[in-house]
Amino acid sequence: PTFGDFGGQYVPEALHACLRELEDGFENAVEDQKFWEEFRSLYPYMGRPSSLHRAERLTEYAGGADIWLKREDLNHTGSHKINNAIAQVLIARRLGKTKIIAETGAGQHGVATATACAKFGLECKVFMGAEDVRRQALNVFRMRILGASVVSVTNGTQTLRDATSEAFRYWVSHLKDTHYVVGSAIGPHPYPTLVRTFQSVIGQEAKAEFAKLNDGKLPDAVVACVGGGSNSTGMFSPFEKDLTVQLLGVEAGGSGLNSGFHSATLTAGEPGVFHGVRTYVLQDDEGQIHDTHSVSAGLDYPGVGPELAAWKASGRATFIAATDAEALSGFRLLSQLEGIIPALESSHAVFGAIQLAKKLGKGKSLIINVSGRGDKDVQSVAEVLPKI
Numbered sequence: 001p002t003f004g005d006f007g008g009q010y011v012p013e014a015l016h017a018c019l020r021e022l023e024d025g026f027e028n029a030v031e032d033q034k035f036w037e038e039f040r041s042l043y044p045y046m047g048r049p050s051s052l053h054r055a056e057r058l059t060e061y062a063g064g065a066d067i068w069l070k071r072e073d074l075n076h077t078g079s080h081k082i083n084n085a086i087a088q089v090l091i092a093r094r095l096g097k098t099k100i101i102a103e104t105g106a107g108q109h110g111v112a113t114a115t116a117c118a119k120f121g122l123e124c125k126v127f128m129g130a131e132d133v134r135r136q137a138l139n140v141f142r143m144r145i146l147g148a149s150v151v152s153v154t155n156g157t158q159t160l161r162d163a164t165s166e167a168f169r170y171w172v173s174h175l176k177d178t179h180y181v182v183g184s185a186i187g188p189h190p191y192p193t194l195v196r197t198f199q200s201v202i203g204q205e206a207k208a209e210f211a212k213l214n215d216g217k218l219p220d221a222v223v224a225c226v227g228g229g230s231n232s233t234g235m236f237s238p239f240e241k242d243l244t245v246q247l248l249g250v251e252a253g254g255s256g257l258n259s260g261f262h263s264a265t266l267t268a269g270e271p272g273v274f275h276g277v278r279t280y281v282l283q284d285d286e287g288q289i290h291d292t293h294s295v296s297a298g299l300d301y302p303g304v305g306p307e308l309a310a311w312k313a314s315g316r317a318t319f320i321a322a323t324d325a326e327a328l329s330g331f332r333l334l335s336q337l338e339g340i341i342p343a344l345e346s347s348h349a350v351f352g353a354i355q356l357a358k359k360l361g362k363g364k365s366l367i368i369n370v371s372g373r374g375d376k377d378v379q380s381v382a383e384v385l386p387k388i
């Protein structure tokens, strides 16, 4: 395993060769200055570096620590997903692959992958649960307009876990010419390491930007929502060794942890193997994977990245769950106090950050990773608007 007791490759023999090829391709790339030059040459296209700034009115509302925002919602395609999609497509090209597949739930990763494929002229097929196709229709249109084909997955709960399983099944019989761009820090080694590596541009930039604006100081905490774990590990990993910086992950508490309708894998799950990796998972005592629920498609996933599982075990990071209602209040507060409509996923981090800001108190500071923008969600939020 790669992260303490967590990580590894629990996959059929058929996948071993291509995972080794990917691991070699990944290692060659990160050791090759030319790769990083090519990745950085795309920063203007991706909208990097993303900005970091204070949230004056949200800080005042919380009445405690200074709240800063890392604006991954301003990236091209509207979330942090572009960081990983571009990097993986660059690696796929170095491996001579001509076709790309991806899974998606919220659709942001699907759109980011379709965008990278349009940019580099690669064929793109995105697997998406039928339920998510319905609730993230805007992103389905965007993927198709970008030239990708969207495969609506109708088995199981018709959400992200089924899309991911379907993508792996398809990949096994198309290994030669196809690279699977996994959208989060999940799946068998090297994916969790690979995705975290490319998402860590978030934490690296945030650390430097914050220091520049705060006489070289570190923030007292960084907060990110947790779906599969890519925006959180990307924000957290550059701070891992800075032990004065608290790392807070906010999961989807859905209708409440004892409702059975949530996706709070680290808060309410237990160690297990899922989608090819040993991590935390929501499963019953027969090992049946729970159906999950979240108001946000992007957090609606019963697995989580193994690196986060290891940080939970070591206590380096702490995890809480925000319910749908609490996330909706985060959605409303950032919109009405800062004029920023966040993705429902990011709204979980906003809620968790307000609680933490109160706890830390004045004179302290924290950064929220605003992982995405809320355009995709306004329709479904409109349906519950009175509650927010």
Ligand SMILES: Cc1ncc(COP(=O)(O)O)c(/C=N/[C@H](C(=O)O)[C@@H](O)C(C)C)c1O
Pocket: 079, 080, 081, 103, 104, 105, 106, 107, 108, 109, 110, 160, 183, 184, 185, 225, 226, 227, 228, 229, 230, 231, 232, 297, 298, 299, 301, 343, 345, 346, 371, 372, 373
């Ligand atoms: C705006 C936004 N913020 C956070 C997340 C949670 O994914 P992680 O950052 O990988 O934990 C997501 C996850 N979105 C994925 C998607 O768009 O397909 C997700 O559904 C899966 C790839 C995990 C997201 O869209």
